[in-house]
Amino acid sequence: MTLLELLEHFRSAAVSLGELVSLLPRMGPRYYSISSSPLANHNSCSISVSKVTFTTPTGRIHNGAASATIAATAPGGKLMGSVRNLSSSFKLPEDHSIPLVMVGPGTGVAPMMAFLQERAALAAGGATLGPAHLFFGCRNSKEDYIYQAEMEKYLETGVLAGLHVAFSREGALKVYVQDLILQQGQTMWQLLEAGAYVYVCGDARKMAPDVRVAFKDVAQAWGGKNATASESWMGSLLEAKRYLEDVWAG
Numbered sequence: 001m002t003l004l005e006l007l008e009h010f011r012s013a014a015v016s017l018g019e020l021v022s023l024l025p026r027m028g029p030r031y032y033s034i035s036s037s038p039l040a041n042h043n044s045c046s047i048s049v050s051k052v053t054f055t056t057p058t059g060r061i062h063n064g065a066a067s068a069t070i071a072a073t074a075p076g077g078k079l080m081g082s083v084r085n086l087s088s089s090f091k092l093p094e095d096h097s098i099p100l101v102m103v104g105p106g107t108g109v110a111p112m113m114a115f116l117q118e119r120a121a122l123a124a125g126g127a128t129l130g131p132a133h134l135f136f137g138c139r140n141s142k143e144d145y146i147y148q149a150e151m152e153k154y155l156e157t158g159v160l161a162g163l164h165v166a167f168s169r170e171g172a173l174k175v176y177v178q179d180l181i182l183q184q185g186q187t188m189w190q191l192l193e194a195g196a197y198v199y200v201c202g203d204a205r206k207m208a209p210d211v212r213v214a215f216k217d218v219a220q221a222w223g224g225k226n227a228t229a230s231e232s233w234m235g236s237l238l239e240a241k242r243y244l245e246d247v248w249a250g
Contacts, residue, residue, distance in 0.1 A: 005058050030066035031084075033201065033246060035110035039121035045083070048110040048146065089241045090199065096122055097130040099196035101188060103211050105137030105166070105177050106144070108202025111246060112136075113147055115199070119159045131161035131191065133184070135177040140170035162187070177207070178214035188215070189222035197242050204247035215243075 003023060007013055015023075032047040051071045052064025073079055092100075092115055104112040112134055123129055134151065138144040145165070154160040164180040181188060192198075192215075200211050216230040225233060237243035 002056075005056070005060065009058075027065065033110040033114075034083075035113040037114045037117035037121060040117040048107040048113070050107045088246075090201075090244045090246045092118060093197055096127045099130040099191040099194050100132040101135075101191060101196050101198045102132065103135045103177050103181070103198070103200045103202075105135075105202050105207060107146075108200075108207075108246075109134075109136050109147060111201050112199065113150065116150070116154050116159055120154065120157070123157075123159060129159070130196075132159070133162035133164065133187070133191070134160055135164045135166070135180055137166040137168060137175075137177040140167050141165075143169075176210070178210040181211065181214040182217060182221075185218040185222050188218050192218075192237075193223075195242070197244065198237065199244050199246075201246040202248075204245075204249045208245055208247045 003020075007015060007020075032049060034045050035048045036044070036046040038045070049067050049070050051067045052062075053068065054062055056062050070079065090111065096119075100115070102112040102115065104110070116132075116134070119129055119132065136147075136151065138146070141148075151160070151163055155163045162184070164177075164184060166175045166177050166180050168174045168176055198215065200208055202208065212234060216227075216234055219225045219230040219233050220227065223230075223233070234243065
């Protein structure tokens with residue numbers, strides 16, 4: 001319930017406009033990962049945004065301030081924004097032959113699409129690429145399988161060595177990216193032993209912790225490690241910046 005909804009409910013509360021403005025929190029900026037590579041198109045960039053909409057306990061339909069505005073903007077329209085150059089480690093390794101494991105369900109696939117565009121451009125320029133696997137997740141194949149054509153093309157052309165898609169609302173069982181990581185456990189362990197970098201983008205509350213657990217389970221099942229050793233192994237990946245996360249809670 002928002003402050004305005006509280007005041008609407010308790011009409012006896014007398015609050016002046018100035019008091020109301022002072023009580024309202026300042027609207028913070030919305031950050032979105034860029035989902036394109038300048039190697040593919042240096043004149044433009046793209047973002048991947050899911051419109052936030054839900055019904056509050058008071059029955060009001062809430063639309064996300066930024067996502068709803070973006071969704072309502074017609075092609076060719078203009079929105080104010082800025083591009084921030086963050087000193088982040090969440091980028092491709094300089095050695096293009098290093099294997100990659102990318103986990104990006106929903107709009108968490110945004111930076112992975114940028115990576116794939118970059119890999120495609122590098123391959124076109126003659127670079128030798130290491131194997132890359134992408135784990136993507138959505139509700140079902142007909143509703144929100146975004147970038148399907150692009151991802152399947154990257155698989156066909158060898159930019160991707162593996163595309164693993166989890167549908168959480170298609171079929172009797174709910175399947176998530178962490179389930180597919182375990183299914184591909186032997187391959188994942190071989191890649192990790194070969195020095196693979198792991199990139200995880202998306203939900204920080206549930207998905208990211210579950211994905212960490214899945215990789216530790218892979219280390220136990222295929223690497224012969226016990227629970228303590230798998231924790232230490234994960235810590236070493238994080239310290240070496242070979243396990244990188246771009247996650248948010250929302």
